[in-house]
Each structure stands twice: as C-alpha cells, then as structure tokens.
Amino acid sequence: MPIALYALAAASFAIGMAEFVVVGILPAIARDMSVDIPTAGQLVSLYALGVALAAPLLTAATGRIDRRKLSVGLMIAFVAANLIAWQASSYPMLLVGRVLAGMVQGVFYSMATVLAANLVSKEKSGQAIALVFMGLTVALVSGVPLGTFISDLFGWRATFLFISVLGLASAIAQWMLLPKVIERPEPAKLHQQLSVVLVPRMMLVFLITCLSYGGAFIAFTYLSEILQKVTGFSVSTVSMVLILYGAAVTMGNIYCAKYAGRKGAIKAMVVMFAVLTVILALIEPVAANPYLMVPLIMVWGAMAFGSIPVLQLYVVQQAEKHAPRSVDAASGMNISAFNAGIALGAWLGGIVVANYGLLATGSAAAVVVAFSILLVLLSGYFDKKHTQTTQEQSLTDVA
Numbered sequence: 001m002p003i004a005l006y007a008l009a010a011a012s013f014a015i016g017m018a019e020f021v022v023v024g025i026l027p028a029i030a031r032d033m034s035v036d037i038p039t040a041g042q043l044v045s046l047y048a049l050g051v052a053l054a055a056p057l058l059t060a061a062t063g064r065i066d067r068r069k070l071s072v073g074l075m076i077a078f079v080a081a082n083l084i085a086w087q088a089s090s091y092p093m094l095l096v097g098r099v100l101a102g103m104v105q106g107v108f109y110s111m112a113t114v115l116a117a118n119l120v121s122k123e124k125s126g127q128a129i130a131l132v133f134m135g136l137t138v139a140l141v142s143g144v145p146l147g148t149f150i151s152d153l154f155g156w157r158a159t160f161l162f163i164s165v166l167g168l169a170s171a172i173a174q175w176m177l178l179p180k181v182i183e184r185p186e187p188a189k190l191h192q193q194l195s196v197v198l199v200p201r202m203m204l205v206f207l208i209t210c211l212s213y214g215g216a217f218i219a220f221t222y223l224s225e226i227l228q229k230v231t232g233f234s235v236s237t238v239s240m241v242l243i244l245y246g247a248a249v250t251m252g253n254i255y256c257a258k259y260a261g262r263k264g265a266i267k268a269m270v271v272m273f274a275v276l277t278v279i280l281a282l283i284e285p286v287a288a289n290p291y292l293m294v295p296l297i298m299v300w301g302a303m304a305f306g307s308i309p310v311l312q313l314y315v316v317q318q319a320e321k322h323a324p325r326s327v328d329a330a331s332g333m334n335i336s337a338f339n340a341g342i343a344l345g346a347w348l349g350g351i352v353v354a355n356y357g358l359l360a361t362g363s364a365a366a367v368v369v370a371f372s373i374l375l376v377l378l379s380g381y382f383d384k385k386h387t388q389t390t391q392e393q394s395l396t397d398v399a
Contacts (some may be wrong), residue, residue: 002119005131008112011075011170012135015105017143018082018163018222019047022098022223024148024242025156025236026257033091037225038350043098044221045350049336050102056197057112058103059332066224067115068178071108075171078104079164086160097160106339110332113312120180127360130257130309138250147244148224152235168244173387196319196326196333201382205318206337208375209311212273214341215368216304218349219283220334221359223297230287241294252306257313260377265314269307270373277370278301281364321386 021031022043030040062070079103085097090149116128147159197203220224227233227241279300286292310332319330345365354366 001124001128001131004119004174004177004179005116005128007170007173008116008132009135009138010173011071011108011167012132013139013143014075014135014166014170015078015101015108016136016139017147017166018078018140018160019105020139021144021147021159021163023221024144024238025151025159026222026224027228028151028156029094029115032318033094035091035216037222038092038354040296041221041350041353042095042345044217045343045346047102047341048217048299048346050099051106051339052343053336054103054106056110056329056333057337058107059335060329062107062111066146067111068174068180070111071115071178072171072175074098074104074108074111075167075174076107079167079171082160082164082239086157086164093245102339110329110335113331114327114336117316127257129313130253133312134151134250134253136305136308138246142226142243142246144246145239148235148242152239177361180332196329201318201322201379201386202315202330202333203364204313204375204379204382205311206333206374208269208379209315209334209337209339210344211368211375212269212276212341212372213304213307213338214343214345215365215372216276216300217278217342217345218352218365218368219280220300220304220365221346221349222353222358222361226283226287226361227293230358231290231293232288233290241297241392244294245297249301249305252302252304253309256302256306257309258351259312260310265310265317266349266376266383268310269314269376270380272303272307272310273369273373273376275299277366277373278304278363280366280369283361283365287359289361311338 022191026037026040026043029035029043030037032041051174081097081100081104083097084100085094088097112131112132116132120128147162149161150162224238227238228235233241256268256272259271279296282296286296312331315330315334316327319327324332345368347363349361352361
C-alpha cells in the first residue's frame with residue numbers, strides 16, 4: 001500500500017479520537033460545566049450534526065480544490081476547532097468548537113475515501129479504504145482510553161489539547177507524503193453532485209447507514225455512564241474496558257471487511273446487524289454483571305464499527321452504478337448519513353435516559369438496528385434486479 005495512505009490514516013486517528021473521546025469524558029465535562037448528562041450528550045449529537053450538514057455541501061463545494069492542499073487545510077482547521085474546545089470558558093463555546101471540528105470531519109472522510117481508492121488499483125480499493133478507516137479504529141483502541149486517562153490526570157481540557165497536537169502532526173505528514181498530483185475524475189458541477197440525494201437507490205443506502213450505525217449510538221453515547229453507575233466500574237477501569245472495546249473494533253474492522261469481500265456487502269451487513277441487534281437487546285439484563293458486560297461490549301464494538309468500511313465501500317460501489325459523476329458527493333453524503341444517525345441516536349438516547357433510565361437505551365437501540373436489516377434485504381433485492389436488467393440489456397445490444 002502507498003505510504004500516503006498511512007498519512008490519511010494518521011489524520012483519521014486524530015479525527016476519530018476527537019469524535020469518540022467525549023463518550024469517555026462525558027461525566028467529567030458535565031460536572032465541570034454544571035450541566036446534566038443528557039445536556040452534555042449534545043456534545044456528541046451536535047458534533048455529528050455538524051458532520052451531517054457539512055459533508056455533502058462542503059464536499060461538493062470543494063470538489064475542484066487540489067486534494068493535497070484541501071486535506072492539509074482541513075487538518076489545520078481541525079486543530080483550530082479543538083483549540084477552541086480546549087480554551088472553552090462556557091458550555092456554548094465548547095459546543096462551537098465541537099461543531100466546527102465536526103464540519104471538518106464531514107469533508108475529510110468523504111474526500112479521504114475516494115482519495116484512498118484513487119491511490120491504488122481498483123481491486124485494492126476496499127483494502128485502501130479500510131486502511132484509512134483503520135485510523136478510526138485505532139483511535140478507539142488507544143485514543144479514546146488514552147483521552148479518558150489524560151482527562152483523569154490533568155482534566156478534560158488537556159484531552160482536547162492533545163488532540164490538537166495530533167492533528168498538527170497529521171497535517172505535516174500529509175503535506176510530506178501525499179502526491180503533489182493526484183489523478184481523479186473530473187468532478188461534476190455543484191448542483192449535479194448534490195442531486196445524488198434524488199437517486200432512490202442511493203437514498204436507500206444512506207438510510208441503511210443512518211439507522212444501522214446511528215441506532216447503536218442511542219446506547220453508545222451513554223456507555224461510560226452505564227459502566228460507572230450500573231456495572232460499578234471506576235473511571236480508570238472504564239478506560240481499560242474501552243481499550244478492550246477498541247481492540248474488538250480493530251478486529252471487527254479487519255474481519256468484517258474481509259468477510260464482505262468474500263460474501264458480498266449485503267450478506268455481511270445482514271450478519272453484522274443481526275448480531276448487533278441481539279447484543280444491544282442484552283445490555284439491560286447483563287449490565288450489572290461485569291463478567292458478562294465486558295465480552296458483550298467487545299462484540300458490540302466489533303459489529304458496530306466493523307460495518308464502517310463495508311458501508312462506505314458499498315455506497316461507492318452503488319454510486320459508480322447509479323451516479324457515476326457524483327461518487328465524491330455520494331461518499332460525502334454517506335458520511336453525512338453516518339453522523340445524522342449519530343446525532344439522532346444521541347438525541348433519542350437523551351430522551352430515553354430522561355424518561356426511562358440508562359438501561360432502556362439498549363432495547364431502543366436494538367429496535368432501530370433490527371429495522372435496518374429489513375432495508376439491507378430490500379437493497380439486496382434491488383441489486384439483483386439491477387444485475388438482471390443489465391445482463392438482459394447486454395444480450396439485447398449484442399443481438
């Protein structure tokens with residue numbers, strides 16, 4: 001694999017840590033800012049909302065900018081956003097820093113997905129995309145628990161300062177390692193790229209991403225609180241559990257992508273989401289038992305985050321069939337769908353916690369993810385119909 005992919009993975013690590021570390025330090029922020037846990041949960045939902053809104057619009061608007069300059073520029077903006085969070089004197093200011101960082105992420109991941117695929121041969125595109133997103137999974141393995149550990153020692157603000165340093169280092173790496181000239185298809189005009197949302201097949205894929213990935217965040221947003229208040233773990237023990245969670249995420253990312261390569265994205269998604277549904281439904285009955293809760297969390301991480309490269313590759317494949325001039329925009333829209341799901345999941349999770357308690361988030365998440373399985377099966381049916389139609393058209397043209 002080209003060394004430039006590792007520069008993108010380093011940026012993905014910094015961004016992934018920024019996105020998910022809040023889950024580990026949410027109680028500390030809530031105490032320091034004098035807000036309740038559901039309100040603090042907005043740091044997750046509004047960050048994701050920033051990604052969701054920015055991904056399609058800014059990805060399309062920046063389509064003609066040199067990829068190397070854009071990638072580095074995005075990371076500099078990311079550093080600035082996290083410095084705002086570091087110095088935030090009020091909760092609204094902290095929200096501003098989070099939303100700005102989310103907007104950067106929305107453009108970066110959509111650009112990096114297509115950029116990674118363009119840096120390798122077509123048959124290796126899935127591996128290249130998985131490598132970039134490996135930075136995200138490594139962030140879950142080490143970045144999130146490390147951020148929680150830093151917060152425990154020096155306060156939550158130090159975590160955002162550390163993320164800023166990582167972001168600056170990744171910007172330097174990209175400037176040094178990314179090719180100065182990156183070949184890619186001529187992008188469509190802005191309105192043509194945004195019109196991808198009007199393609200029914202693409203909208204179905206975006207909806208699958210939103211519900212399957214985002215649904216789990218109904219519970220994941222409040223994982224640290226569940227582990228501390230229900231399972232009875234200390235803050236330092238939660239950090240260790242998150243390390244195990246991240247290790248499981250890494251394994252899921254690798255093996256789910258390989259499984260999708262062998263069996264196809266549709267079958268892989270059905271299996272992953274079915275297992276995830278069962279796991280989420282088991283949170284309430286096993287949460288008080290640490291010996292059952294830890295392995296359950298590991299399977300949860302493997303299935304939920306292992307779906308990221310599969311879903312992202314699937315949307316690129318679908319865009320090449322149904323919106324070939326809007327592949328960048330489709331990738332960006334799927335990033336938007338990921339984070340729209342996170343925003344909705346965190347928001348719904350707050351409602352569930354306020355009305356039914358922490359443990360009810362598991363059952364609520366299970367219902368949403370289960371529904372996404374039906375959409376995956378529907379998408380698979382349409383894929384078969386499209387293949388049959390294409391084959392019949394080819395035979396007609398030959399005749």
